[in-house]
Amino acid sequence: QQQVKQSPQSLIVQKGGIPIINCAYENTAFDYFPWYQQFPGKGPALLIAIRPDVSEKKEGRFTISFNKSAKQFSLHIMDSQPGDSATYFCAASRYAGGTSYGKLTFGQGTILTVHP
Amino acid sequence: GAVVSQHPSRVICKSGTSVKIECRSLDFQATTMFWYRQFPKKSLMLMATSNEGSKATYEQGVEKDKFLINHASLTLSTLTVTSAHPEDSSFYICSARDVFGNTIYFGEGSWLTVV
Numbered sequence: 424q425q426q427v428k429q430s431p432q433s434l435i436v437q438k439g440g441i442p443i444i445n446c447a448y449e450n451t452a453f454d455y456f457p458w459y460q461q462f463p464g465k466g467p468a469l470l471i472a473i474r475p476d477v478s479e480k481k482e483g484r485f486t487i488s489f490n491k492s493a494k495q496f497s498l499h500i501m502d503s504q505p506g507d508s509a510t511y512f513c514a515a516s517r518y519a520g521g522t523s524y525g526k527l528t529f530g531q532g533t534i535l536t537v538h539p
Numbered sequence: 540g541a542v543v544s545q546h547p548s549r550v551i552c553k554s555g556t557s558v559k560i561e562c563r564s565l566d567f568q569a570t571t572m573f574w575y576r577q578f579p580k581k582s583l584m585l586m587a588t589s590n591e592g593s594k595a596t597y598e599q600g601v602e603k604d605k606f607l608i609n610h611a612s613l614t615l616s617t618l619t620v621t622s623a624h625p626e627d628s629s630f631y632i633c634s635a636r637d638v639f640g641n642t643i644y645f646g647e648g649s650w651l652t653v654v
Contacts, residue, residue, distance in 0.1 A: 464648070
C-alpha cells in the first residue's frame with residue numbers, strides 16, 4: 424500500500440517537446456504529491472507539488488495533473504530544453520497530521536533526455 | 540533559500556570500519572530529518588526518520604544497530620555506518636523538515652565507498 428509506481432523508466436524527446444511522466448499510488452492516506460528533479464551525483468530538488476484538493480497546478484514550464492479518483496498524477500514539461508535532461512521522481516507523503524509529513528515514498532524514477 | 544548541508548560529500552573507508560555522515564540545516568531549525576539511501580540509477584529508499592532529542596524510527600528491513608542515527612540538536616543529524624561492508628557502498632541523502640512542518644529540503648548527498 425505504500426508503493427508509488429512511476430512510468431516510463433526512460434523518455435527521449437526533442438527540444439520543445441512535452442514529456443509526460445505518470446505516477447500511480449495506492450495509499451489513500453497520501454495527501455501531498457511532489458515531483459523532484461535529480462542530476463547525477465546530486466540530491467533531489469523540488470520542482471512542484473500538489474495537494475489532492477486541486478486537479479492541476481502550474482509553475483513555469485512544469486504542470487502537475489492530478490486525478491484523485493484514479494489515484495494518479497502526472498508531470499508535464501512544456502517546451503522542454505536540453506538542460507531539463509535529468510532523472511525525475513514522483514513522490515507521495517502524508518501532509519496533514521504533522522509527524523508523517525516529509526516521509527516520502529518515491530517512485531522508481533524516469534530518466535529524461537532532451538535532444539537539442 | 541534554505542540549505543541542507545551534508546558532509547562529507549564523498550568518503551572511502553575500509554571494510555570493518557565505521558563512518559559518520561553529517562546532515563546540517565544551515566539557516567533553519569529542523570525537528571525532523573530523514574535519511575535515504577540510493578543505489579546507482581535507482582530510486583531513493585527511506586531508511587529512517589530522525590527526531591530531535593529522541594530515538595530514530597527505522598523502516599522495515601533497516602538494521603538500526605548498523606545504521607546509527609543521532610539527532611542531538613535542531614540543526615544536526617548524523618548517520619553512522621558501523622562495521623561497514625562493500626555492500627553498504629551507496630549514495631546517502633538526508634532531508635530536513637522545518638519546525639513549522641511546511642517545507643522539506645534535501646541535502647546534496649554523500650557517496651560512501653567501502654573497500
